[in-house]
Amino acid sequence: MQYTVPHYYKKFSCTGSACPDTCCAGWQIQIDPGSLKRYRHMKGPVGNRLKNEINWRNRTFRQYGGRCAFLNDENLCDLYLEGGGEKAFCRTCRTYPRHIEEFEGLREISLSLSCPAAAELILLDRTPVRFLHAEDDRPDEEYPDFDFFLFTKLEDARGLMLQILQDRKEPFRARAAAVLALAHDLQQRIDRDALFAADSLLARYSSPGVCRWFSNRLGSLDVSKEERERTAAGLFLILRRLEELRPDWKAYLRDVRRTLKNAVHAGREPQRTFSEVFTDVMAEQLLVYFIFTYFCGAVYSRNAYGKLKFSLASVLLIRELVRAEWIRTDGTVSSGYAVEAACRYAREVEHSDINKCRMEEMLGDEEKFGLEQMFALL
Ligand code: SF4
Numbered sequence: 001m002q003y004t005v006p007h008y009y010k011k012f013s014c015t016g017s018a019c020p021d022t023c024c025a026g027w028q029i030q031i032d033p034g035s036l037k038r039y040r041h042m043k044g045p046v047g048n049r050l051k052n053e054i055n056w057r058n059r060t061f062r063q064y065g066g067r068c069a070f071l072n073d074e075n076l077c078d079l080y081l082e083g084g085g086e087k088a089f090c091r092t093c094r095t096y097p098r099h100i101e102e103f104e105g106l107r108e109i110s111l112s113l114s115c116p117a118a119a120e121l122i123l124l125d126r127t128p129v130r131f132l133h134a135e136d137d138r139p140d141e142e143y144p145d146f147d148f149f150l151f152t153k154l155e156d157a158r159g160l161m162l163q164i165l166q167d168r169k170e171p172f173r174a175r176a177a178a179v180l181a182l183a184h185d186l187q188q189r190i191d192r193d194a195l196f197a198a199d200s201l202l203a204r205y206s207s208p209g210v211c212r213w214f215s216n217r218l219g220s221l222d223v224s225k226e227e228r229e230r231t232a233a234g235l236f237l238i239l240r241r242l243e244e245l246r247p248d249w250k251a252y253l254r255d256v257r258r259t260l261k262n263a264v265h266a267g268r269e270p271q272r273t274f275s276e277v278f279t280d281v282m283a284e285q286l287l288v289y290f291i292f293t294y295f296c297g298a299v300y301s302r303n304a305y306g307k308l309k310f311s312l313a314s315v316l317l318i319r320e321l322v323r324a325e326w327i328r329t330d331g332t333v334s335s336g337y338a339v340e341a342a343c344r345y346a347r348e349v350e351h352s353d354i355n356k357c358r359m360e361e362m363l364g365d366e367e368k369f370g371l372e373q374m375f376a377l378l
Contacts, residue, residue, distance in 0.1 A: 001138040002106045006292065007130040008121040009109065012097070015117050017075045021343065023096050023115060024068040024077060026246045027351055028060045035090035046083045066247070101297060103151060105140040110293045113286075114346035119339045122289050126281050128166040129288050150190070151299045153198045157186050158295045160202050161308075165284055165291070170211035172280035173378035176287060176312060177214040178205065183295075183308035184371055190302055223376040231373040232320065233257075235313055238362045242348065242355040249348050256324040263327045272331035278322045278338055286315045286342065301360075309363040309374065310356065316377050318345050 031039070036059055039050045053062045053069035062069045070079040079088050086094060097115035101108045111118035161179040182205045189197050204210075236257055244250055290311030298304040321341035325333045349355050363369050 001136055001140055003134045003136075004106065004108045004131050005134075006110060006289075007127075007132055008125060009111060009132070011121055012111055012118055014115075019075065020116050020340075022067075022071060022075045024071040024075075024093075025063075025066050026347060028058070028063070029068060029090070029092050031059045031061065032091040033059075039090075042083075046079070046088075049078075099293060101293065102141070103296065103299065104143040104146040104148070108292070108296070110289070112346065112350065113289060113342050114351060116339060116343050119343050119346070123282050123285055123339055123342060124335070125285070128168075129162075129285065129292070131292070147299055149195060150302070151296065153186070153195050154296045154298055154304060156202055157182060157198070157304070158291060160205055161291055161295070162288055164205070164210065165288055167211060168281075168284070171215060172283050173218060174211040174215040175284070176315075176378050177218055177375050178210050179287075179291070180308055180312055180374060181214065181371060183305045187303070187305035190298075190304060218375055218378060221372065221376055223372060227373070228376045231369065231377055232260075232316075234368050235317055235377075236320075238313075238359055239317065239349075241362070242358055243352055245348050245352060249344070252344070256321055259324040259328050260320060272326075274323055274326050274331075277326050277331070277333055277335055278319050279335075282335075282338055283315055283319065286318060287311060290314050303360065303364075306360040306364055309369065310360045312374060313359070313363055313369075314345065314349065318342050321345060 031054065036054075036056075039047075039054060041047075042050055049070075054060070055062055068077075070077050072078050072081075077089075077093070079093075080086065097112040097118045099110045099112045101110075111121065113119050113122055161182060164178050164182075165175050167175060182201075185201055185205075186198060189195055189201065236253065239253055240250065291308070294311060295304065295307045298307045301307075318338070318341050321344070322333070322338050325337050325341070349359060
């Protein structure tokens, strides 16, 4: 089996009770069948507590006030403390915040943006992300319908996208436009069963002038301010249509929209520039994160453009969450707020498969979220 991880993966360390949030509240923790069987046979006080605090039908830990039944007042896990350490965890708790994408013969592991400690590594480190590869003797799992040819092309395209995105000589908006257009063009070849033509497409996007070309294209965009506003509002509307995982999320979104709208109307100019608070490097690190994590999953859905749109829309929405706070605080918001906003976003969107699918589906509306409209938001 082969493995790929981002270079900051090994730097992760859980901050435990010092964590500004906790991964044991705000969502249902699903228990895998192996752990469930183990919990059923555990004896003593921990065994008794497990019997009462597991919803055996849903296979989840019970929650009180949105918090896991085993999360104590110090935000520490009683199951860990009283059940003999990490071996007492179920798979979800043992793995989090590691996120695993499985492909035939390859496991890609990232750290989830929803964990504050991981989000700091993802967003606040300026080093361009590198990816490390390893291999062990574990046998590859068989995926009978795995489309290797498509996967190879997706991997090649993603490699080129990351290369374009990390070319810091160019403005972020031109780099982002180039990778979105590349995914769009690749999708056309996937839809026409013309993947044999993918290599010449990748060669075209490898040209040194590609970002300059997109910079000019963005400069000559014919999209009105009202249209741009409509697309931005459309992205927020998508968020509002997703299932809510934390009870304060939709109220927070309403406040954000109100702040953004009022600022547009009042034309207020906060003191510190927004690009100092949410930098191009942060935007790059986020987009690299989303593309690395999700793009190659298109081998299962055949929707490479959808994965890219989901990635870019996520970065743009997180940027707007930060912008609202920047406006609300008259520019005095700290750069650390980007970490908080990214975590909140990830907890709502990334941790629900239903939400990810719905968002990808709604972004598929080319009338509302076509190339030009998305370009206009950059
Ligand atoms: S969210 Fe991250 S840092 Fe916080 S308790 Fe969970 S793993 Fe640790």
